[in-house]
Amino acid sequence: xxxxxxxxxTQLLDNERFWRVFVWTVLLAGAVVMFLPFLWLLxxxxxxxxxxxxxxxxxxxxxxxxxNYVDAWTTRPFALYVRNTIVILLLNEVAVLVSASFCAYxxxxxxxxxxxxxxxxxxxxxxxxxxxxxxPQFVIFSRIGWVNTILPLxxxxxxxxxxxxxxxxxxxFRTLPAELADAAYIDGASEIxxxxxxxxxxxxxxxxxxxxxxxxxxxxxxxxxxxxxxxxPNKFTVALGLAMFRTAFAGRTRWDLLMAASTMMIxxxxxVFFVAQRYFIxxxxxxxxxx
Amino acid sequence: xxxxxxxxxxxxxxxxxxxxxxxxxxxISPFILGFFLFFVGPALVAAWLTMFDWNMxxxxxxxxxxxxxxxxxxxxxxxxxxxxxxxxxVSVPVGLVLSFFLALLMNFKTRSIAVFxxxxxxxxxxxxxxxxVLWSFVLNTEFGLLNALLDSIGLPKIAWLQxxxxxxxxxxxxxxxxxxxxMVIYLAGLQGIPQSLYEAAEIDxxxxxxxxxxxxxxxMSPVIFFNLIIGIIGSFQIFTAGFLITGGxxxxxxxxxVLYIYRNGLQYFDMGYASLLAWVLFFLIFAxxxxxxxxxxxxxxxxxxxx
Numbered sequence: 001x002x003x004x005x006x007x008x009x010t011q012l013l014d015n016e017r018f019w020r021v022f023v024w025t026v027l028l029a030g031a032v033v034m035f036l037p038f039l040w041l042l043x044x045x046x047x048x049x050x051x052x053x054x055x056x057x058x059x060x061x062x063x064x065x066x067x068n069y070v071d072a073w074t075t076r077p078f079a080l081y082v083r084n085t086i087v088i089l090l091l092n093e094v095a096v097l098v099s100a101s102f103c104a105y106x107x108x109x110x111x112x113x114x115x116x117x118x119x120x121x122x123x124x125x126x127x128x129x130x131x132x133x134x135x136p137q138f139v140i141f142s143r144i145g146w147v148n149t150i151l152p153l154x155x156x157x158x159x160x161x162x163x164x165x166x167x168x169x170x171x172x173f174r175t176l177p178a179e180l181a182d183a184a185y186i187d188g189a190s191e192i193x194x195x196x197x198x199x200x201x202x203x204x205x206x207x208x209x210x211x212x213x214x215x216x217x218x219x220x221x222x223x224x225x226x227x228x229x230x231x232x233p234n235k236f237t238v239a240l241g242l243a244m245f246r247t248a249f250a251g252r253t254r255w256d257l258l259m260a261a262s263t264m265m266i267x268x269x270x271x272v273f274f275v276a277q278r279y280f281i282x283x284x285x286x287x288x289x290x291x
Numbered sequence: 292x293x294x295x296x297x298x299x300x301x302x303x304x305x306x307x308x309x310x311x312x313x314x315x316x317x318x319i320s321p322f323i324l325g326f327f328l329f330f331v332g333p334a335l336v337a338a339w340l341t342m343f344d345w346n347m348x349x350x351x352x353x354x355x356x357x358x359x360x361x362x363x364x365x366x367x368x369x370x371x372x373x374x375x376x377x378x379x380x381v382s383v384p385v386g387l388v389l390s391f392f393l394a395l396l397m398n399f400k401t402r403s404i405a406v407f408x409x410x411x412x413x414x415x416x417x418x419x420x421x422x423x424v425l426w427s428f429v430l431n432t433e434f435g436l437l438n439a440l441l442d443s444i445g446l447p448k449i450a451w452l453q454x455x456x457x458x459x460x461x462x463x464x465x466x467x468x469x470x471x472x473x474m475v476i477y478l479a480g481l482q483g484i485p486q487s488l489y490e491a492a493e494i495d496x497x498x499x500x501x502x503x504x505x506x507x508x509x510x511m512s513p514v515i516f517f518n519l520i521i522g523i524i525g526s527f528q529i530f531t532a533g534f535l536i537t538g539g540x541x542x543x544x545x546x547x548x549v550l551y552i553y554r555n556g557l558q559y560f561d562m563g564y565a566s567l568l569a570w571v572l573f574f575l576i577f578a579x580x581x582x583x584x585x586x587x588x589x590x591x592x593x594x595x596x597x598x
Contacts, residue, residue, distance in 0.1 A: 014498040023396045030393060031410045037468065038413070040436045041425050057439050099321045106318025112311055118319060125330065127520070127580065131528045131549050132573040135556045135565045136333035136340065142347065159325025166322060191314050220418035222531050227557065239420045243535060246424060255428050262421040269416050277409070281479070 041266075045069070045259035052255050068260040075257065076248060078264070080234065081241035084150075088237065089218045091154040096214045097207055100161030104169035105195045109181065119170075125163040131223075138227055148235065152228045153221075165210045168283065172206035173199060209283035212276050216269060238265055334573075337566035346560040358567045368568070370543050371551040374459070378547065379526040382463045387518055390470040394477035395507070408475060415472035423535035426465045427452070430536070437464075452537055455544035462532050462545055473518050480514035481507070509592040516591045520580060527576055548572055 012018050039059065044052055045068055047061040073079070107119055141152045160166055176199065184194050200207070225240040236244065242265055246258060273280060304310050316323075341358055345351035362368050393411065397404055417425075429436045430451040438448040451461040484507065492502045508515075530549040533539055539546040539554075552572070556565030 010498055010500040013500055019399075019499070023399050027393070027396055027407050031407055034410050034414060034468070034471070036436065037425060037429055040429060044428065053434055055434060055439070056443070057434065057436070103319050103322040106315050110311060110315040110318060112315030115315060115319075118323065121326065122322065125326065127524060128330070129524055129528050129573065129576050131530070131552070132569050133330060133333040133337070135552065135562065135569050136337035137329065138556065139340070139347070139562055140333060140336060156325060156329045158321070159328060160322035163322070191318070195318075216416055220416075220420075222418075222420050239418055242418075242420045242424065246427075246535070255431075255434075258424050259428065262424045265421045266417055269418060270413065273413070273416055281475070 041259055041263055044255060045263045047256055049254065049256050065256070068256050069264065072245075072257040072261040072264070076241055076245055078238070078241060078261070081236050081238045084229075084235055085219060085237040085239075088150050088153050089215060091150075092157050092218050093211055093214055095154065095157035096161035096165055096210060098161075099158050100165035100210060101169050101200060101203065101207065102195065103160050103166045104173055105191075105199060107166065107170045108173035109194075109199070110191065122163050122166060126167060134223070134227070141228065147228055148232050150229070150235070153224045161210075165213070168210060169203065169206055172203055176202055205279065205282060208276065209279040212272060212279050213283060215272060219269060334570075337569055340563050340566040341570060343563040345562045347562055348560075351563070354563070358564050361564060362567060362571070367543065367546065367551060371546045371548045374544065374546050375527060375529070375548040377459055378463060378466075378529060379523060381459075382466050383519070383522040383526050385463070386467055386470045386473060387515065387522060389467065390474040390518075391477050391511075391515065393470075394474045394481055395503070397474075397478060398481040408471075408478065412471035412475055415469040417469075419531040420535065422465070422469075423531055426461075426468075426532075427536050430461050430465075437461075453541055455540075455542045458537050458541060458544045462529075462536070465532060465536075466529070473522070476518060477511070477514060480511050484510050512591045513593060516587065519587065520583060523579060523583065524576055527572065 040057075043057075043059055043061055046064045046066065047058075047068075048063065048065050051058065051061060107115065107122070137152070138147075141147055146152050180198055180202075181194050184198055189197070220239060221237070222239045222243065225237040226243070229235045229237065229240060233244075242261055245261055246253070248254075249257075304313055340351070342353060342355055343351040344354045344357065397407055397411075414422075428434075432438060432448060432450045432453065435451075437451065442448055449457050451457050488506050488510070489502055492506050497505060528549055529547050530553065533545045533547040533550045534553070537545040539550050548568075549572070552565050552568045555561045555568060
């Protein structure tokens with residue numbers, strides 16, 4: 001780039017009208033690109049098996065075949081998969097909310113020797129790739145007979161509920177004024193009482209953020225169920241069920257039904273996102289900026 | 292409290308300081324226990340297993356450095372390293388730059404920012420399995436969306452998932468669809484930059500470009516650095532796309548490292564070798580993170596915000 005073209009480029013950037021048009025065009029084009037796969041998914045999920053192999057593809061299905069959703073739902077027992085996932089989800093929500101907030105309270109509000117060392121370890125484990133312990137954990141869990149049960153997918157969450165969640169709640173607890181606890185101390189309240197009766201109710205927004213991340217994490221998790229539940233179709237989660245559904249039709253791929261099943265798996269996540277958007281943003285702000 | 296201690300006969304410490312310490316450790320004990328049970332313990336088990344040949348059925352057979360020798364002679368080990376490095380080297384920088392650029396544009400005060408932010412963010416929360424199923428179809432050679440788009444502007448169709456040289460670009464493209472997650476972190480950072488700094492820059496005669504170089508990028512450097520580290524660590528752990536869409540193929544072109552660990556452990560039940568591969572991954576990520584901290588970290592500008 002020569003000096004003169006560079007000057008014109010920066011001058012152009014400072015031209016208010018050019019800038020406005022530029023921003024809008026790029027963002028709009030990007031949004032279309034981002035949204036196209038969703039439209040494609042929805043459109044394909046409503047097509048007949050014949051229409052799906054029509055070329056060039058049609059965006060509006062003709063005829064619109066809603067029964068793909070019913071067929072996908074009943075070809076494999078997806079209702080059972082949903083139930084299995086919800087059991088794991090509920091256990092994990094309880095585990096994460098109680099355990100992470102309990103640890104976070106210790107890190108945030110109690111001063112004790114060694115706290116900084118343990119906090120450094122906590123931060124290090126946030127960065128540690130979880131995949132590294134996948135193989136030895138599988139070995140250990142199979143030794144104690146936990147394979148083909150939901151225990152490997154739930155029990156670890158009762159031990160701290162994830163380093164990232166502890167970190168997030170710790171940051172939140174530190175923003176609460178110390179006077180709240182001081183008044184309770186004078187009344188003779190123990191740390192447990194202060195944690196449970198005073199701090200937890202105040203931490204509702206942060207807890208909501210964590211509850212949502214836990215929901216998305218559990219609903220989307222594939223590696224865990226693949227390692228521990230893949231042998232027994234009655235224990236499949238939705239993610240595992242959908243993965244296995246790909247090969248459910250001997251020799252051919254039923255894209256119509258696969259797209260319907262995928263849509264059904266995505267809908268709860270998007271629904272939760274829209275309902276709880278502000279908690280998402282809050283979690284991102286805490287994790288990304290104060291980290 | 293003293294009364295309680297006598298009643299329950301716990302060795303409850305006498306001094307206030309010691310009591311605080313004990314209370315503190317009780318509060319963080321779930322984390323400490325979990326750290327040893329689910330991280331240190333398994334990591335030690337893996338370190339021990341690296342010296343054995345074990346298929347989980349026969350008793351473990353001690354082979355010393357046998358797994359190391361096997362690894363250094365294993366073509367697929369090098370292939371999986373190469374594949375993962377390729378993915379990481381392209382998807383991380385491209386993703387970082389693109390998402391930063393989009394966040395910059397979005398930070399420009401428009402009323403529609405919330406709508407744009409939502410549209411760009413949504414793909415990143417799509418479940419990995421649903422994502423893999425959707426993209427297998429998008430990338431389908433004959434009937435897929437991507438080739439239909441290429442075809443409509445007169446470009447030839449590409450056999451994305453059948454050609455070894457196209458499979459990786461396809462997976463990278465798919466991973467870029469989820470760049471909204473990084474973008475919103477940038478956006479949160481951009482919104483934290485005080486407006487007064489831009490006003491000061493404007494008084495000094497700085498245009499948009501100069502403000503970007505002298506105000507935005509220095510102040511955003513901690514966030515960029517954070518995203519870089521998270522991006523590198525994440526990119527080394529890619530699994531589902533290779534496992535579900537390409538199965539590591541064609542011709543091992545998408546044999547990601549974690550997929551190769553999974554195969555050795557859960558398909559060939561070669562637990563000693565899989566453990567070694569896992570430890571190697573740990574050291575690689577650790578070394579890479581240190582290098583990035585050392586050589587990139589020095590360019591990060593930390594503003595002293597004061598008290």
